[in-house]
Amino acid sequence: MIRLIVTDLDGSLLNDKKELPKEFWDLEKQLAQQNIVLGIASGRPHHNLLALFAPIKERTYFLSDNGSFVTYQGAELLVKMLDPEAVTTFVQKARGLNKVYPVLCGKDRAYMEDNDETLLQQALQYYQHYQIVPDLTKVPDPILKVSLCDLINAETNSYPHFRQFETAYKVAVAGERWLDFTARDANKGIGIKLVQEQLGIGRDQTMVFGDYMNDLEMMEAATYSYAMKNAHPGIIAAAAYITEFDNNENGVVRTIKKVCGLTV
Structure with missing residues (x-):
């Protein structure tokens, strides 16, 4: 059973216009009802993620700056600074x-x-x-x-x-x-492992989505690792699966619906 879904934003959950899929909010509601936790892992800064996902910020893990800064409900779980x-x-x-x-x-x-x-x-x-x-x-x-x-x-x-x-x-x-x-010890994969520890789960209960090389360690942190159809060849090679649809075709949402049996 999937307990944790972590997705990259640009090139993955967002389309090329930087827009969320219209179905996303209803999908997230159904995930929450099934006690499936959502994480957002991005190279974007923390303030940007909080603004974009303000309605669900209290139940979402944020892995910003490529996993250098991980927060949940305002608490800082991981901070990795450059010297x-x-x-x-x-x-x-x-x-x-x-x-x-x-x-x-x-x-x-x-x-x-x-x-x-x-x-x-x-x-x-x-x-x-x-x-x-x-x-x-x-x-x-x-x-x-x-x-x-x-x-x-x-x-x-x-x-x-x-x-x-x-x-x-x-x-x-x-x-x-x-x-x-x-x-060196800051990446999205390390951030995901921290979230898994918090939830008491492992990679077999984790699904991830990514498209570029800053998502590489994410692919290794989950059994259900999905490279976007539009992903960099290096991510496609590292992932266990490839989405049937790309980021402009709501590939993340459509894959989650299919795998988790949701009706949005």
């Missing part, structure tokens, strides 16, 4: 790359040092609470995640310059335009 030296290194290296803009992600807001219009169009889809600062290496707040907004292509343009850091930090291509850095 300041790493933040400085990533920022300084990114500054030398073409069309690559670093974004620092704290608990409550994001920080950028450039107000390039194209950057803001990308970033403000996810970071409603942000501050433009003159120098990101001087931001005093603890940082959960460094994200590089790569206006060319994260996997081919910026990622090759940072592969050398993969032994010490978690480096993940999080989307076509995003490359993310977190602490």
Whole structure:
């Protein structure tokens, strides 16, 4: 029996217009009635997830910033910060790359040092609470995640310059335009295992959905691991199943309905 469902957002639960499926709220109600817990695991910041899922925030686990920050009912269950030296290194290296803009992600807001219009169009889809600062290496707040907004292509343009850091930090291509850095022991899979411990369940009672490489560890944390039909080849290879429908066809909702026997 499925007891926990954890889904990624962009490219998974959300369509390409960043919209939730219309059936989602009724589906979530039925899941709650069956004591199936929902978790949202995303590279997005905590404040964004709380706003998007405000009506159900008291019964939903939030795994934000690629699992660096896990909360439930306002309680902080897991916080993994990057060391300041790493933040400085990533920022300084990114500054030398073409069309690559670093974004620092704290608990409550994001920080950028450039107000390039194209950057803001990308970033403000996810970071409603942000501050433009003159120098990101001087931001005093603890940082959960460094994200590089790569206006060319994260996997081919910026990622090759940072592969050398993969032994010490978690480096993940999080989307076509995003490359993310977190602490080595911070990822969505670790966050899911913490939630499983809280609920007293294991991977055989867990279903997950993901589409990009920051979802890789999620696939390993659940027996019912689903790569979206539109997923990166690396996620498709790691998942146990592939959804019949993509994110623009409500693939997550339709799969949950079918597997859990729901009627929405």
